[in-house]
Amino acid sequence: MDEKTEFAERLRDAMTTAGYQARPSVLEKEFNSRYWGRSVTFQAVSRWLRGEAIPSQEKLQVLADWLGVEPHVLRFGAGPIKAIREKAKRWDEGVGYLEREVFETFLSLPAPQRKIVREVILTFAKAQTASKPDKKKPRG
Numbered sequence: 001m002d003e004k005t006e007f008a009e010r011l012r013d014a015m016t017t018a019g020y021q022a023r024p025s026v027l028e029k030e031f032n033s034r035y036w037g038r039s040v041t042f043q044a045v046s047r048w049l050r051g052e053a054i055p056s057q058e059k060l061q062v063l064a065d066w067l068g069v070e071p072h073v074l075r076f077g078a079g080p081i082k083a084i085r086e087k088a089k090r091w092d093e094g095v096g097y098l099e100r101e102v103f104e105t106f107l108s109l110p111a112p113q114r115k116i117v118r119e120v121i122l123t124f125a126k127a128q129t130a131s132k133p134d135k136k137k138p139r140g
Helices: 003-017 024-034 042-050 057-067 071-076 079-094 097-108 111-131
Strands: none
Touching (some): 003 057, 024 057, 057 071
């Protein structure tokens, strides 16, 4: 499926979830009653629902506000934001107070000093990886 078709599917789902029929006439009426710019035509909203076009960001924002969804979720789906939240969750759960304090201190350093600290950390990590025995090789 291409991105226009996926957008159309998300738009139809959002309309249905919000209690509206996913029909061009409904979309045209509801959208134009909320949009302060130039009214969109029946043909334009039909193209949105058929997966032939994606509205501008300004119009997407109006759609999202009306349907009660996040604009980026309506436009791109929940996948990207879900992946970001999962990474943030792992970060939040895996880092304690002391590590956070070190990170904050690191970020406050001037760029040349951050570069040196980064190189030291990467060198330690490389040495640690090299010193681990290879689990694939049989010991003999």
